[in-house]
Amino acid sequence: MYNFDKKIRVRYAETDQMSYVYYGVYAQYYEVGRVELLRSLGISYKTIESMGYALPVVNLSINYKKPAFYDDKLTLKTSILKIPTSKITFYHKIYNEANHLINTGEVTLAFVNKITGRVCSAPDFILDKLQTKL
């Protein structure tokens, strides 16, 4: 397992009239979590794309436990549990400053060859980085 923590500050734009962070905003937070996890391994998501891969999301699930509020400084905990094949799954937990669990979620992305448009294996430079850490 490889973990990475990232702090994120809730924007006013992300709240709704219930004063909660809108439920769809967490998809963006999870994106930030997985991009920063990869960066911590020396992998740039931007580079993955420029090398000819797309990484569309194929599955998202979120269990909402408590609301987050405006200006909360949240901790995004992101994990990878196993070496990816043609898919990679990220596990997310978000905590507020009182260390209450806000929600948990899973996001699975597929590696796609941008030229053929087909699902493909995860590229070696990603596997190499992950193999030393998992």
Place this chain on the structure above:
Amino acid sequence: MYNFDKKIRVRYAETDQMSYVYYGVYAQYYEVGRVELLRSLGISYKTIESMGYALPVVNLSINYKKPAFYDDKLTLKTSILKIPTSKITFYHKIYNEANHLINTGEVTLAFVNKITGRVCSAPDFILDKLQTKL
């Protein structure tokens, strides 16, 4: 089962640099789907809130099948399968104009009494409307 269909046009703002509708945007589309389903039953979400209920989302899951693109006119198919208790679950399917399935999803919301902050039963005026239709 009660179904409702709603058309939605993809905005430029909703695309990302892969040219796909961003995966988190579908949470908004699902919101539109369930609000319009309720409206078709004579139930206004705004009225639910003004009667002292909040309806936070407790669960979201999405299976992404195909991307949607800018300016696509999508069909959101939203269903309720059973009479809500303290929770209500909406089932979603999104199709593009070629009738390809874009994704399927489920959203579960809880009825919360805004004064006590506690989960409560679905209000009678909602149960009454649904009972005649399901």
Place this chain on the structure above:
Amino acid sequence: MYNFDKKIRVRYAETDQMSYVYYGVYAQYYEVGRVELLRSLGISYKTIESMGYALPVVNLSINYKKPAFYDDKLTLKTSILKIPTSKITFYHKIYNEANHLINTGEVTLAFVNKITGRVCSAPDFILDKLQTKL
């Protein structure tokens, strides 16, 4: 002058904890207004892009008069006043159902040749459509 009206329903996602439509959301509404104005002239924004043009926004200004709220059915009034050169300016007014003016705004976009990356003249097929209407 050429005008086009478009109805838009405020989404829950678009509200903030003040219960107002978030001030940045109107940029999206204006986008919908100008795209639908062009469509009403037989011009597809998607086609403009596929013909090799990009239309980045170079100027945005909004005067906010009154807030819009969740579930409001707004009327977007969009106008073009003159034949575009290398830029095109859209004028926007948004009204709520009580016919109160919510805000007014202007958006100027530049025509850019996607291959050269340079500003260019508006393509003839747009000028032709507009010339008969303005």
Place this chain on the structure above:
Amino acid sequence: MYNFDKKIRVRYAETDQMSYVYYGVYAQYYEVGRVELLRSLGISYKTIESMGYALPVVNLSINYKKPAFYDDKLTLKTSILKIPTSKITFYHKIYNEANHLINTGEVTLAFVNKITGRVCSAPDFILDKLQTKL
């Protein structure tokens, strides 16, 4: 004049199919800029609201110079030029890592008494903090 700089990383969600940061997203970035400027003065926007004030935006203008792209680490430069009366204006400049100017903008907000719904003077605790800095 009082200035504050804040770094912000572009999210994938914020790009559009032109690969640019969507023009409406900068309203959110400007929000982050002014909130962090106030925080640097010991003023919490959240506290302003909890003391009975709302701060709706009355005016927004943006001049777009260059696009920002996915994963860019932008520098938001936010300034206040003068002591607010019933309105407060923030001046924004955004630069990319190559120190190119992305855009400049102005946002004016009004102080509103949440009970009366009327525009009011800026509260003393804000004026006090600003007077020592401007």
